[in-house]
Each structure stands twice: as C-alpha cells, then as structure tokens.
Amino acid sequence: MRLPKTAHTSRPWRIHEIAGDFQVEDVWELPTPGGPDDLAHLVDQFAQDKGEPIDSPVGRALFAIRWKLGALFGWDKPEDGVGGRLSTLRDRLPADLREGPRGPDLTAVPFTSVYQTHDEWAAEMGNKTVHGVMHIGWVPDGAGGYRGQMAVLVKSNGLFGGLYMAGIKPFRYLGVYPALIRGIGREWQARAADRSAGSAGAVGSAG
Template sequence: MRAPKDVLRARRWIIDDIVHDFDVEDVWVLPMEGGPDDFEAVIDLVRSIDFPGSAPLPVRLLWDIRDLLGRIFGLGRISASADDAGDWPPVPGTEERSLLGRVPEELRNTATSPLVADKPFRPLYLTDTEFADEISNRTMYGVKHLAWAHQGGGRYRAYMTVYVKPRGAAGKAYMAFIKPFRYAIIYPALLRHLDRFWTERRVAH
C-alpha cells in the first residue's frame, strides 16, 4: 500500500544526500517483514523477480504499449537493460550522467550483481538497511530506494521510495498521464508478486 511521503523521516538515510534535488514521487510499504538480517533476502527477491514478464496480461500490455510509444516518440524503452541503453541523458539540471558520483566512496561497487545485468536500472549502493538504483530515459531520471526500516521489537519492514526528476514540461505531462495506470494496475500487481514470493520463501524456510 502507499504510505505518506514523510513516513521514513524519523531517521536519516544515505539516500537523502544523494537525491536532495529530486522529488519524492511515491512511497510504498512492501509486503516483506523480517529480522535485521533479512534485508539481503529482500534485495535478492526484488532483483530476481520476473516483472512484468510473469505479471497479469493488463500489466504486460501496458509495458508493451510504453515501449512502443518509446520507439515511436523517442522516449526510450523502459524494458531495455541499462547496459544496452548507451549513454544516458544527464540528470536534469546537471551535467551528471549518473548519481554514482554522489554516493560516498566507500559504498561504490557495493551493489554489483549478475542478477541486475538484464534490468533497466543501474545499481548505486547497498548497505544493511538500504539499496538504491537509478534509471534514465527521455521523460525523466529516477531512483528506486529500498529501506529496511526498524518497526520496534527487532522487526523490520521494507519500504520502496521512488524519486524522480522529470525532463521539462513533456516529462511532467508524461508522469502525470501514467500516474493513474501505475496506481491502479502496475504497483498493485508488483506488490502481489512480492507478497506471493516472500510468503513462499518464508514457508520454505
């Protein structure tokens, strides 16, 4: 389910300094809870899940339509891997081609994994309680941040925050246009996927 945009403000996160000039698009409470050592399993699940490939037909159709529009209007494909995307457009308002330069030096190269080789995101960093990756296309520059937030009593819960910088008026219009589809179809399907696979993992262990 969606959460208030300030739900994680009770503590300071590394991502705060990296995306200080980005807008918070969404914060989602993910259906994954566990102990302090379970965040690695959360990351492995998010990285390995076949989404939208195994999602319901409406989700796959929306994904295919977005890629078709990307080819027609030069918006870039959302399903293309980061390695195949070539030189990314810079972060709007800067000359930066990646946010990796903003990541503390000791955290760079902490999030590399073969599981993300065919994904449209590029990893930024990984800690015991945070994971972030970035994506860029012709409409926006985005960052996906996963937080393993302490709920008290030694229990943790996963949250996903999406940060964006639209590319001009066209980017803002596009983000506004797709928002109802994301809220009504894309994110509910993703959360159901995560819930099912996390439950299966819990039963198996």
C-alpha cells in the same frame, strides 16, 4: 499499502545525500516481514527475478503499451539514459558508499544499482522523460520485526517529463503498483518458506 512521503523523508537514509534534487513520487510498504538483517534477501529477490515484473494482465498490458510508445517516439534510446544524457548517481557518492557494496543490476526491468548498505539499496534508470531512482529501505514494522519499504524518486526532464509523470499517475496507482506489490509479497513468502525448509534440513542433517 501506500505511505505518506514523510515515511521516506523522515528517515536518515543515505540517498538524501545524493538525490536532493529528485522528487519523492511514491512510498509503499512492502509485505516482506523479516528480521533485522534480511534486506539482502529482498535485494536478491529483485535481482533474480527473470519473469514479468507485473503479474496481472492489466499491469502487463500497461507495461507493453509503455514500451511500444517508447519505441515509437524514441523515449528509451541508450544515449538518453544513465551514462548518456544522464550522469549516474554513482558519481555523487561519498567515498564510503562508493567503496562499499554496489548491489546487483536488474534484468526484468532496466535499473542499474547505485549502492547497497545493511538497510538501504538504491537503483536508477533513465530515459528521455525522467531520471528515476528506486530506493528500497529496511525498516522496523512496529511489532518487533522488520519489512521493506519502497520509495520512487524522480527528476523529470523539463516540461515534457513533468507532463509524462502526471499522465501516467492514474495507471501507476490502478494497474501497476498494486499488482507489483502483491507479486513481491507472494515471492517473498515463497522464498522465506524455502529458506526455512533449507535451514530445517541443514539442522536435521547435522543432527
């Protein structure tokens, strides 16, 4: 479910300290129910995903078109990304975050981890159009449990970047985000079942 931007901006996340010049583009509730210490499981799920980031044919087609356009127009050259044209947000981290856990980089999609805490994880990507941040927070669900919350923060590269973001917005909402979030939820449920089975097996063996 899509959430108002205040669902992200109203929380005391550490990302506010380092990405104040980024715009909050989207905020989504993730179907990942769990306990207070389960963010690490969700981060591991993102990091270990070696398959398609989108499980619907329409979403995969949109991603394929985007990468083909990027190759055609040179949007995704390494020199235009993080560490090239764009400075990594790790350069902005306060000492406690810089010295703490960094978190994993992603393989299925080109995101580099910035930092990870008990209830936050931030990863960044960049190209000729934008510098983007995926922020995953772990929040109370209002019913005694917890769940994930994903915010997408963007810093556009001038007028071209702004036009690019405006142009892809309908495709993100119709073909990308719904499928992505459904896939995250299905994978979470499968992994949660595996963890429960493993715990039950361990208890049985100990008994």
